[in-house]
Amino acid sequence: MRYWMFLLGLLMYANVAEAIDCQTPPDCESLGYSTENDPNCTDDGYMFCPFNHDYKKCVNYDCAALGFTTSDKTSWCKEIIKCQGNEDYTLCAKIPSCEIGDVYYANGSCGKASEYVKDSSPKPVGVVYWVTEDGQHGKVINLKDFAKNSNNQFDPLHPYGTSGSYFEWGSYGTDIKDLKNWNCNNGGYASTAKTGDHSDAFWSAGMKNTETISNALSNNLKYAAPAAIAFYPPEVSANDSKVGAGHWYVPTLGELMDLYGYDYSKVTNCDNAKEGVNAQTKNKVNATLATLKSKGVTAEKLTDGYYWSSSEHTSGTPWTLDITDGNRLWNYWSKIKYVRVSLQF
Secondary structure, three states, X not given: OHHHHHHHHHHHHHHHHOOOOOOOOOOOHHHOOEOOOOOOOOOOOEEEOOOOOOOEEXXXXXXXXXXXXXXOOOOOOOEEEEOOOOOOOEEEEXXXXXXXXXXXXXXXXXXXXXXXXXXXXXXXXEEEEEEOOXXXXXXXXXXXXXXXXXXXXXXXXXXXXXXXXXXXXXXXXXXXXXXXXOOOOOOOHHHHHHHOOOOOHHHHOHHHHHHHHHHHOOOOOOEHHHHHHHOOOOOOOOOOOOOOOOOOEXXXXXXXXXXXXXXXXXXXXXXXXXXXXXXXXHHHHHHHHHHHHHOOOOOOOOOOOEEEEEEEEEOOEEEEEEOOOOOEEEOOOOXXXXXXXXXXX
């Protein structure tokens, strides 16, 4: 039984650790633990401090003290434990993880498209296209391409518009300060992509790139990056802390390659090249989008054609990726391409 209590302490540690500096564990005494025995405690009624197991405190199956709550966890938790003292109290024993092709919901949870039930499930806002090894973090692509209104502007209140689905990138040939150029002659993306190191800016700088571009374009909603910054899913508040305005961005070229599906070890050439493509992720994402659409969600499969990235090739020539076949190609800022935004979790 003491072992069971120790396991519960470890589960509580996962929640505590999110709110602390992982490099400096808190003092067990300050958390209410002690090295002294409690004369009123049963032998199996102790919970041990996750940071120093010499410290303990008596809970005697006090479910709330153990971290159990009465909230409904069925929509997001993969494994639920009931408290021995009161089974109305439960604890999530297995933190939910996300997989490529999962629906991503506005509340931060993931699930299979086949399990989605309209008006009962949380609000779907995208599809997962890349995850960390443990499935706790990843990236999401929005459910549909942007479109403009009749005034040739992006309208955040109607993001899927009534007019064309093409946007200019902007910049008018001016090199944007603080935006790295990934050209083919400066150790550009061909060598970087081959490493598969997703901590590199080639994959990780999408939000920063989008903000930099948007500011350089005076946040003009005629262009891709400002539209991305202003976007929020129609069913969600603009101020939503997870998926509201300001959380979405134009993917980098590396992220678009993730979205399509690549074997990065086989990437060789630079411009107008598609070595390494396998389309595995594109197929999973499109299958999920099709299922959601069949269930009444406003969703469309990725469009065959070129999408803008937030990665610049050289001054005035941003990178694009063709969802039809995975081809990478730089284009002039004045060209019009599709835009579908991404989100990190």
